[in-house]
Amino acid sequence: MEAAKEQKSVYLREFEAMPATGETWLDDLRRRAMADFERQGFPHRRIEAWKNANLASLAQQHFPPAAPGADIDGYLRKLTESVPDALRMVFVDGHFSARHSDLTDLPEGLRMVSLAEAFEAGDVTTDAHFGRHADTGEHPFAALSTAFARDGALIELAPGTIVERPVVLHYFTSEGGAGMASYPRLLVHAGTGSEVRLVEHHAGVADEPYLTCPVSEIVVDDNAGVRLQHLQESGNGAWHLGVVHVELGRDARFGMHAFSGGARFGRTDVYVNLNGSGAQASLNGLYMVSSGQFADYHTWVRHRTDHGSSEQYFKGVLDGKAESVFDGLIHVAKGAQQTDSQQQNRNLLLSPRATAHSNPRLEIYADDVKCGHGSTVGELDADALFYLRSRGLGEREARRLLIFAFANETLDSMTAPELRDHVEARLANWLDDDRAGGSG
Amino acid sequence: MAMLEIRNLHVSVGGEEILKGIDLAVDAGEVHAIMGPNGSGKSTLAKVLAGHDGYEVTQGEVLYEGEDLLELEPEERARKGVFLGFQYPVEIPGVANTYFLKAAVNAIRKHRGEGEIDAMEFLKHIREKMKLVKMDDALLKRPVNEGVSGGEKKRNEVFQMAVLEPKFAILDETDSGLDIDALRTVAEGVNVMRTPERGFLLITHYQRLLNYIQPDRVHVLLDGRVVKSGDKTLAEELEKSGYALFEDNAA
Numbered sequence: 082m083e084a085a086k087e088q089k090s091v092y093l094r095e096f097e098a099m100p101a102t103g104e105t106w107l108d109d110l111r112r113r114a115m116a117d118f119e120r121q122g123f124p125h126r127r128i129e130a131w132k133n134a135n136l137a138s139l140a141q142q143h144f145p146p147a148a149p150g151a152d153i154d155g156y157l158r159k160l161t162e163s164v165p166d167a168l169r170m171v172f173v174d175g176h177f178s179a180r181h182s183d184l185t186d187l188p189e190g191l192r193m194v195s196l197a198e199a200f201e202a203g204d205v206t207t208d209a210h211f212g213r214h215a216d217t218g219e220h221p222f223a224a225l226s227t228a229f230a231r232d233g234a235l236i237e238l239a240p241g242t243i244v245e246r247p248v249v250l251h252y253f254t255s256e257g258g259a260g261m262a263s264y265p266r267l268l269v270h271a272g273t274g275s276e277v278r279l280v281e282h283h284a285g286v287a288d289e290p291y292l293t294c295p296v297s298e299i300v301v302d303d304n305a306g307v308r309l310q311h312l313q314e315s316g317n318g319a320w321h322l323g324v325v326h327v328e329l330g331r332d333a334r335f336g337m338h339a340f341s342g343g344a345r346f347g348r349t350d351v352y353v354n355l356n357g358s359g360a361q362a363s364l365n366g367l368y369m370v371s372s373g374q375f376a377d378y379h380t381w382v383r384h385r386t387d388h389g390s391s392e393q394y395f396k397g398v399l400d401g402k403a404e405s406v407f408d409g410l411i412h413v414a415k416g417a418q419q420t421d422s423q424q425q426n427r428n429l430l431l432s433p434r435a436t437a438h439s440n441p442r443l444e445i446y447a448d449d450v451k452c453g454h455g456s457t458v459g460e461l462d463a464d465a466l467f468y469l470r471s472r473g474l475g476e477r478e479a480r481r482l483l484i485f486a487f488a489n490e491t492l493d494s495m496t497a498p499e500l501r502d503h504v505e506a507r508l509a510n511w512l513d514d515d516r517a518g519g520s521g
Numbered sequence: 522m523a524m525l526e527i528r529n530l531h532v533s534v535g536g537e538e539i540l541k542g543i544d545l546a547v548d549a550g551e552v553h554a555i556m557g558p559n560g561s562g563k564s565t566l567a568k569v570l571a572g573h574d575g576y577e578v579t580q581g582e583v584l585y586e587g588e589d590l591l592e593l594e595p596e597e598r599a600r601k602g603v604f605l606g607f608q609y610p611v612e613i614p615g616v617a618n619t620y621f622l623k624a625a626v627n628a629i630r631k632h633r634g635e636g637e638i639d640a641m642e643f644l645k646h647i648r649e650k651m652k653l654v655k656m657d658d659a660l661l662k663r664p665v666n667e668g669v670s671g672g673e674k675k676r677n678e679v680f681q682m683a684v685l686e687p688k689f690a691i692l693d694e695t696d697s698g699l700d701i702d703a704l705r706t707v708a709e710g711v712n713v714m715r716t717p718e719r720g721f722l723l724i725t726h727y728q729r730l731l732n733y734i735q736p737d738r739v740h741v742l743l744d745g746r747v748v749k750s751g752d753k754t755l756a757e758e759l760e761k762s763g764y765a766l767f768e769d770n771a772a
């Protein structure tokens with residue numbers, strides 16, 4: 082460990098070989114982030130926030146940055162059909178692909194450009210916000226991302242702008258991206274009183290190892306609202322280590338629904354800072370974990386001032402030798418009176434070999450607050466199963482129905498209801514893959 | 522031959538014998554009542570007949586329409602027309618009553634070699650049965666047994682029975698905890714379904730039910746044994762003197 086630290090990591094050597102931009106703020110930011118990564122390295126199990134993560138084989142491999150220009154035409158049709166009439170930006174292996182994207186008829190007050198373009202143009206919003214929020218000092222993959230990211234989406238809403246059409250961001254890892262790393266970024270700045278609904282969709286080539294570290298920074302000004310549908314459907318060989326970081330102003334609202342079914346190792350850290358009075362955050366999600374997969378949601382909800390409310394409701398379904406983590410922080414600062422914060426995590430184990438870690442963390446320093454949490458890990462209810470069978474349903478059908486009902490409940494809070502069919506179909510296929518077990 | 526024939530049935534849970542040799546035969550068209558105090562084994566008998574795998578049959582057999590019932594999976598029994606109304610109906614969060622009933626109806630139809638029920642036909646069928654048990658439409662969209670009173674759950678059991686039209690129904694204390702209106706509804710549900718082809722086993726704690734449903738036979742179950750059988754006057758006798766009378770017989 083110490084010996085390894087004396088040498089430069091292969092990522093640092095790679096970083097140093099990349100050309101500087103000449104934009105001082107950006108070059109400095111990247112250098113600091115790289116230093117943050119170099120100091121932390123790949124996290125090991127002795128670090129509390131990573132105690133359940135086995136990253137040994139990630140650390141042993143090397144994933145160089147993926148090049149632009151790969152083709153994904155075959156896959157794209159499915160992507161676009163899933164959310165019709167959307168404003169759409171497509172990223173292939175982390176790079177913006179204009180020809181796959183659809184930015185026609187942008188409503189007034191909405192700006193959507195690629196970050197590469199914004200960096201090039203010396204854009205002031207990126208200067209003010211890019212890499213300023215995601216914590217590179219604490220999260221090694223946020224650090225790696227800030228150091229290496231060269232592209233992504235910049236979405237800016239002028240004050241008062243209401244965007245009716247959904248804004249969809251597809252991040253796709255192509256066959257050319259196999260064995261490579263991508264660092265797609267999203268920067269959203271929603272001006273006062275503006276509103277937008279986003280879909281962040283991650284997918285990629287099957288059966289191939291790759292690394293993706295998507296980092297989204299979402300700044301929601303006073304009384305603005307951002308809703309995010311997050312879909313982690315990375316390829317089943319992927320290391321997916323992402324961050325969603327949200328800053329909320331006074332009366333600002335953030336609603337997120339996350340679904341994950343992909344990646345060999347999939348972790349998303351969701352940071353929400355409620356900085357202004359009356360800010361509201363709602364984080365919901367469902368993770369569906371197959372044998373050999375590891376799924377992890379870490380939430381960091383920090384109430385920094387009064388009258389904020391937050392709710393978190395995550396459910397997991399695990400099969401075979403699957404492993405999951407839900408680790409949820411509710412932090413209520415000393416002055417954050419009248420906070421209402423709730424958290425629930427429920428896990429359904431379909432196999433005795435599956436493991437679900439559920440770890441609520443409550444740090445409450447204000448006295449006049451309403452905070453609650455609950456967490457469960459259990460199997461299918463044997464009484465319910467018998468009840469259904471006693472009415473004629475086969476064992477397999479009964480199990481399937483109970484699993485589906487358990488998972489489906491979380492889809493009521495999807496922020497992109499037009500994707501509900503897509504997620505339900507994924508769930509149904511997953512159950513068809515003989516996971517419901519039983520006979521008949 | 523009787524529709525349901527229980528011969529020398531012994532059942533254990535965790536090594537402890539709970540049913541200690543039950544003999545009982547119910548013919549098609551008959552209603553038999555089983556009465557017994559707390560813990561006498563009534564629900565154990567009901568669950569064994571429905572195929573619950575938590576009970577071990579150590580001796581004896583059960584024939585249903587001449588077939589070995591104990592060999593069948595719970596769903597096979599249901600598809601062949603056996604119905605259990607649960608003493609404690611189970612809540613199934615996230616599964617709407619209509620969806621559940623349709624799945625059950627179709628499972629039974631499939632077993633009979635029939636196709637899936639037509640949506641309109643299904644709706645008409647369940648509306649008719651809802652009227653019978655005086656339930657309102659709102660129930661259909663609600664999750665099975667969730668957030669309703671004990672009485673509503675019992676009524677829902679009778680509703681399910683009416684919808685599924687079993688050949689042999691076992692009702693485990695479907696009358697317990699009901700006020701008189703609900704009890705009348707439950708009784709009417711049973712009486713309407715009483716036909717020469719159908720058999721009933723009514724498990725009850727209270728003689729009151731038998732004022733509304735006239736049984737053909739009454740059996741007294743005590744400590745895992747049928748200690749006395751008779752006609753409906755036995756229930757009245759029991760109401761007056763209590764189980765103590767039979768405890769002497771059993772000893």
Ligand SMILES: Nc1ncnc2c1ncn2[C@@H]1O[C@H](COP(=O)(O)OP(=O)(O)OP(=O)(O)O)[C@@H](O)[C@H]1O
Nearest residue numbers: 534539557558559560561562563564565566575726
């Ligand atoms: N799953 C089980 N595990 C352990 N003991 C059981 C189980 N089921 C029943 N028993 C025991 O078997 C005996 C009979 O129980 P059962 O539920 O059949 O009685 P019952 O006649 O239905 O009573 P009640 O009037 O209370 O409904 C009781 O002593 C009970 O504790």
Ligand SMILES: [Mg+2]
Nearest residue numbers: 563564565608
């Ligand atoms: Mg009982």
